[in-house]
Every structure is written in structure tokens, then in C-alpha cells.
Amino acid sequence: MRRPPRSLTPLDRVRAWLEAPQPIERLELIRIVAPLVLLAFLSSRLIHADHWLSPIGFRVPYLGGSDWRQPLYLPPVSPGVAWTIALLTTLAGLCLSAGLLTRVAAGAFAILLAYLALADRLEAFTVSKLGPMIALALWLSPCGARYGVDAWRRRRRHPEAPLPTHVPGGVIRYFQIFLAAMYSGAGIAKLRGDWLSGDVLWSHLHDNYQTAISWFLVRSVPGWAWQALQYLSLTFEVAAPLWFVLPWTRRPAVVVALSMHAMIGLMFGPVIWFALLMSTLLVGCYAPERWLLRVFRRGAPV
Amino acid sequence: MAPPKSDVPKPSPGKGEPAKLDGVALAQPWAPRRLRQVAAVLGGLYVFAVWLDAAGNGAADKVLPLPVRFFVQEAALFPHAARDVIEWRAEAWFCDAGRFEELDVRPYFPIRRDDKESRFYRAMFFHLHQRRVLAELDRFIAREQNRTHPEARIGGVMLLSLRIPIPPPGTPEARYQRLPLAEYPTSIERHYWFVTDKAEREQRCAELQGEGP
Known part of the structure; x- marks a missing residue:
């Protein structure tokens, strides 16, 4: 007599959800765009690498090791080393985006971004903190298997090998959970503020x-509308995990989040890089699959 | 949702080749399974810490060492309303004139020199109560000014903030522009956070006088 199939435990279901294969385009979109956004954010610093990392510029002295304003004291480097770090960071980011020596580039990019975030608190912003985490996750993932130089070379060597269409779900699930947690935490912080x-x-x-757009909005948007926008942001952010979990609210949530980031990017000058980075993760994680497939398979078949 | 793990046939692809399952060609991760498991646990803890930090629990602050805590403090963005627009400025003691005048320090902080991501703004924002850092800032500004403008040497600085009131919502206003200190009305509150000691200023000016032009 055969035993009936074992029913799934909640743990099995969670594991199945986490490991469910995801379209490779989700990962490759993040791999291509995120490093470019990170480099664009860094560009205004990288072109002054000597002022940033060496004693040519102002450096905060060692504060004793227990000051939150200086999470880790890293002494200044010589101007030559500063320029070398800037060059390596740029190269690593560009290679990662191009899918050239992808794994090495992702690892190097993660280490360099972590160094740059810690080397100087004055130049560290949210994007600086997100960058190493994203690069590290990409390093651990099979990114670069499609839509890049490595993939193109592999295809030339082994034209008979099937093209990967999916990646193990873990890395995409990680970014998805991270986004939901980030929005939710931000919403609660705003609620408490x-x-x-x-x-x-x-x-x-x-x-x-202030940008030209924010000044235009300051003059043209009625006072009450700003409060309404705050309520909309709060409603979206605090309950973000719910909006992203429910299939029928996921797409409106993506639209609301992208609109929110567009407004942030257009109204707060250099905050545009944060807005673009979050938008990249958002599209990579939650955009409907057929949109991504259409974009990728039309543009680059390898 | 994909079938549960127990129902999925185990693929055995060649090295670097995608595994094929039900028409799905799965890119193979390079990282060993154990490393991915450790990364998954650490990633989960990181996400939880980011959420916890923003949600204001404070537990992450107590548990995590400073360099790690720094990387999880990223979600609580703009929780509070600004009370005023803060402008950070410097006045310098010009040795020849024997008086304080405004000094435009932006050339000495070229990274994003015109907005609040400038290193001068950030240094003042973070360290306004730390005299040791402000003294270092004073030395740096004096060094750069005296190196690049030997004809207008300075003996020290006053580092100050302006608090410009924000009008109620909906009030029409002029576009933001950086004004010289002298053009701000006296009703704008000024707060001086650091002034180079008189003796220090005089000593620096005397040393510069000795060096010649």
C-alpha cells in the first residue's frame, strides 16, 4: 500500500517561494543599471579623489573610535593611491555593468564601495551604504550569465549550449524583501517623525x-496638497510589504513607488541618484515579467 | 509559484551550463551551497537590522558594532520637518585689513561645492559641537587660503550658521540663491560656532608676515 504524499509544511512553502526560479532579466537589469547609477552618484567625488581621500582635502581627525560620526577611522591615503582607488572603482563598476569579468568586477566593486563609504563619513550618503550591499549580492549571484560580454564570449565558444532563462530565486527574493523592509522601515520612521x-x-x-522643478512646484502646488502627498507616501511605505505581497496591489504599488522616486529625484537635486537606484531595484524586482522580457529580448538576444 | 523543492527533479548540468527543468534553463550559481546559505542568513539579518533601525527600536544600535551599524542606518530618511534653512558660512580674519570679512570657502571644498553635500556643510552639520574638528577645519581653511591667495592672508576664521525661516506652505517666494553674508537682513539669526583664538590669529599673521609674500 502506497503512503499518501506528505503535505507541505509552512517551511517547505517558504523555501519553495524563496527558491522558485526567477527570469534572468530581473537580475541582469539590476546588474547592468545599478553600477552605472552608483558610479554617476560617485562621479562628483571621483573627479576630486585627492580632495576626497588624501590630505589635500579636509579630513576629520581621529575621534577616538566610539563616535557615531566616525564609524571607522581610516587614515588618509596619498593622492596617487586616491586616484588609483577612483580609477579601480570606475573600472570595476563599468565592467560589472558590461558583464565583463563579472564575478571579479562585482567582488572588487563591493570592496571598493565599502571602503569609500567608510573612508570618509562626510561623503557617505544612503546610496553609499546601499552600494556595497547590492554589489555583494550581485557577486554571490550568477549575474552575467546573459546580456553581457562574458555571456557573449561564452556563446561564441559554445553556440550549442542553451541560453539560461532563469536564475535561482534567492537573490531576487532578497532584493524584493529588502525593498519591502526598506520602505516599511522608512514609513514607520516618518510616522514616528x-x-x-x-x-x-x-x-x-x-x-x-532646490531644483527648477521644485521651485515651480513651490509656487504652483497649493499648500494642502503637500500634506496629501505626505499621507500618500505614508500609506504606501508603512504597508509596503502588504502592497508587494498581494498580486492585485503589486502593480499599483510599483507605479506609486516609481512616481514617489521620480518626485524625489526631480525635487531634491543630488538625491536623484538615490531615486534612480531605488527605481532600478524596484523595476528589477517587481516590474511585470513580460515588460522586462520585451525590453531585453528586443535589445540584446545574448 | 514554483513547485515545492521535493517535486523538482535534481538537475545535473555540466560546469557553467544552465540546468534545464521543465523548459526553464537555470543559470548555475558559482558560489558553493554552504556559502549561499551563510549569505542568506546574513542577508536576512541585515534586512531585519535595516528595518529595526528605521522603525526606531534601538536594538540594532545596542548590538551592532559601529562600522556595521553605519551600513544599516539607511531607511529613516527625512523623518522630520526642517525648522529653518541652514546656511553654513565662514568669516576670516584678514591679516592686512585687521578685521573679519566673509570668506567664500567653496573653492577649498570642490566636491559638490554649491549644495549641502559639500564637505564644508557636512563637516559643520556633523561636528558643530566638536571643537577639535572645527579647529582642524580652521587650520585647513587658513592653509588653503594662504597658499592660494598670498595677497589676502588670513590668521583664522569664524564658522557660523544662518537660520533662514521657512514660510508657511503655499506662500510664494523667490528662488533659492546664495547671497553674500552682508545681504542677509539682521533679522536672520546668526550663530557663531567657532572663532580662532585672538592669540592664535596674531601668531599666524606674524608668522606669515615673516615669510613674506
Whole structure:
């Protein structure tokens, strides 16, 4: 007599969800675009690498090792070393984006980005902190298996080998969970801050981050609308995990998040790189599969 | 959703070749399974720490060492309204004139020199209460000014902030522009965070006088 099939435990279901293969385009989109956004953010620093990392520029002295403003003291390097680090970072980012020596490039990019984030707190922003995490996740993943130089060379050597269409789900699930947690945490922080009753958005539109668009909006958007936008952001962010889990709210959530990032990017000057990085992760993780397939398979079959 | 793991046939592809399952060609990860498992656990802890830090629990602060904590403090963005627009400025003691005048320090901080991501703004923002850092800033500004403008040598600086009130929502206003200190009305609050000691200023000016032009 045969035993009936064992019913799935919740752990089995979670594991199956985590490991379910994902379209390779999700991963390759992040691999191609995220390093370029990170380099664009860094570009205004990299072109002054000597002012950034060497004693040519202002350096905060050692603060004793227990000051939150200096999470790790890394002494300044010589101008030559600073320029070398800038060059290597640029090369690693470009190679990763091009899918050339992908694994080495991703590992080197992760290490260099972590160094740059810690070497100087004055130049470290949210993008600086997100960068090493993204590069590290890419390093551990099979990214570069399609749509890059490595993939093209592999295809030339072994034209008979099938093209990979999917990747193991782990890395995509990781980015998906990270985004939901990031938005949710941000929403709770806003809720605990001034977003329910204060004029937070309005108050940040008047300093030297102001762009032509934010100035236009300052003059044309009625006062109450800023508060309405705050409520919309709060509603989206606090409950982001729910919006992304439910299939029928996922697409509207992507649209709301992309709109939010577009506004942030257009209204707050250099914050555009953060907006673009988050948008890249968002599209890579949650955009409908057929959109991604259409973009990739039309543009680059390898 | 994919079938549960127990139902999936085990692929055995060649090295670097995609595994084929039900028409799905799966790119093979290079990392050994154990490394991926460790990374998954660490990744999960990282995501949880990011969320916990932003949610304001404070547990991440207590447990994580500073360099790690730094990387998880990234989600709590702009939680509070700005009370005023803060402008950071410097006045310098010009040795020849024998008085303080505004010094445009932006050339000495060329990274994003015109916005609040400038190193001068960031140094003032983070370290306004740390005299040791402000003294280092003073030495740096004096060094750079005296190196690049030997005809306008300085003995020290005053580092200050301006607090420019933000109008109520919906109020029409002029576009932001950087104004010289002298053009701000006296109603704008100024706060001086650091002034080079008089003796230090005089000593520097005397040393510079000795060096000649």
C-alpha cells in the first residue's frame, strides 16, 4: 500500500517561494543599471579623489573610535593611491555593468564601495551604504550569465549550449524583501517623525537642494496638497510589504513607488541618484515579467 | 509559484551550463551551497537590522558594532520637518585689513561645492559641537587660503550658521540663491560656532608676515 504524499509544511512553502526560479532579466537589469547609477552618484567625488581621500582635502581627525560620526577611522591615503582607488572603482563598476569579468568586477566593486563609504563619513550618503550591499549580492549571484560580454564570449565558444532563462530565486527574493523592509522601515520612521502633522515635504524645498522643478512646484502646488502627498507616501511605505505581497496591489504599488522616486529625484537635486537606484531595484524586482522580457529580448538576444 | 523543492527533479548540468527543468534553463550559481546559505542568513539579518533601525527600536544600535551599524542606518530618511534653512558660512580674519570679512570657502571644498553635500556643510552639520574638528577645519581653511591667495592672508576664521525661516506652505517666494553674508537682513539669526583664538590669529599673521609674500 502506497503512503499518501506528505503535505507541505509552512517551511517547505517558504523555501519553495524563496527558491522558485526567477527570469534572468530581473537580475541582469539590476546588474547592468545599478553600477552605472552608483558610479554617476560617485562621479562628483571621483573627479576630486585627492580632495576626497588624501590630505589635500579636509579630513576629520581621529575621534577616538566610539563616535557615531566616525564609524571607522581610516587614515588618509596619498593622492596617487586616491586616484588609483577612483580609477579601480570606475573600472570595476563599468565592467560589472558590461558583464565583463563579472564575478571579479562585482567582488572588487563591493570592496571598493565599502571602503569609500567608510573612508570618509562626510561623503557617505544612503546610496553609499546601499552600494556595497547590492554589489555583494550581485557577486554571490550568477549575474552575467546573459546580456553581457562574458555571456557573449561564452556563446561564441559554445553556440550549442542553451541560453539560461532563469536564475535561482534567492537573490531576487532578497532584493524584493529588502525593498519591502526598506520602505516599511522608512514609513514607520516618518510616522514616528513629523509626517502626520508637520509640513515635512514643504520644509525641505527651500535650500540649496532646490531644483527648477521644485521651485515651480513651490509656487504652483497649493499648500494642502503637500500634506496629501505626505499621507500618500505614508500609506504606501508603512504597508509596503502588504502592497508587494498581494498580486492585485503589486502593480499599483510599483507605479506609486516609481512616481514617489521620480518626485524625489526631480525635487531634491543630488538625491536623484538615490531615486534612480531605488527605481532600478524596484523595476528589477517587481516590474511585470513580460515588460522586462520585451525590453531585453528586443535589445540584446545574448 | 514554483513547485515545492521535493517535486523538482535534481538537475545535473555540466560546469557553467544552465540546468534545464521543465523548459526553464537555470543559470548555475558559482558560489558553493554552504556559502549561499551563510549569505542568506546574513542577508536576512541585515534586512531585519535595516528595518529595526528605521522603525526606531534601538536594538540594532545596542548590538551592532559601529562600522556595521553605519551600513544599516539607511531607511529613516527625512523623518522630520526642517525648522529653518541652514546656511553654513565662514568669516576670516584678514591679516592686512585687521578685521573679519566673509570668506567664500567653496573653492577649498570642490566636491559638490554649491549644495549641502559639500564637505564644508557636512563637516559643520556633523561636528558643530566638536571643537577639535572645527579647529582642524580652521587650520585647513587658513592653509588653503594662504597658499592660494598670498595677497589676502588670513590668521583664522569664524564658522557660523544662518537660520533662514521657512514660510508657511503655499506662500510664494523667490528662488533659492546664495547671497553674500552682508545681504542677509539682521533679522536672520546668526550663530557663531567657532572663532580662532585672538592669540592664535596674531601668531599666524606674524608668522606669515615673516615669510613674506
